[in-house]
Amino acid sequence: MADCIFCKIANKEIPSSIVYEDEQVVAFKDLEPQAPVHVLVIPKKHIESILALTAEDAELVAHVFTEVLPKLARDLGVAEKGFRVVANTGEEGGQSVKHLHFHLLGGRSMQWPPG
Numbered sequence: 001m002a003d004c005i006f007c008k009i010a011n012k013e014i015p016s017s018i019v020y021e022d023e024q025v026v027a028f029k030d031l032e033p034q035a036p037v038h039v040l041v042i043p044k045k046h047i048e049s050i051l052a053l054t055a056e057d058a059e060l061v062a063h064v065f066t067e068v069l070p071k072l073a074r075d076l077g078v079a080e081k082g083f084r085v086v087a088n089t090g091e092e093g094g095q096s097v098k099h100l101h102f103h104l105l106g107g108r109s110m111q112w113p114p115g
């Protein structure tokens, strides 16, 4: 989608530190890391948020959660000690980029509740 920063990252129109890529998703380091490990997993196709997911996206979501996130957690060395996956959604959810993304955070002790 035009003017979507994450579409531009997925299309390599702007640079990012990509740590994983396949046909459906890209994972790259967050520009403002909130933990020693902080990557974002995004679908290559533009989906605004969790609220815009449809049944057609079920395979994509399953792929992210059963393959991509566990692989990244292991590869980035946070699987054993633990990590957090966050999808900020909408204004009060703290979503600043309107392209679905899953934050994978780890490498430090997480607090609860989040701010």
Ligand code: DGP
Binding pocket: 005, 016, 017, 028, 029, 030, 031, 032, 040, 087, 088, 094, 095, 096, 097, 098
């Ligand atoms: P959220 O607030 O949940 O929408 O998270 C958006 C995240 O995206 C935020 O942690 C900062 C990150 N971010 C924003 N713009 C860029 C960018 O151009 N490159 C990278 N690598 N990360 C970005």
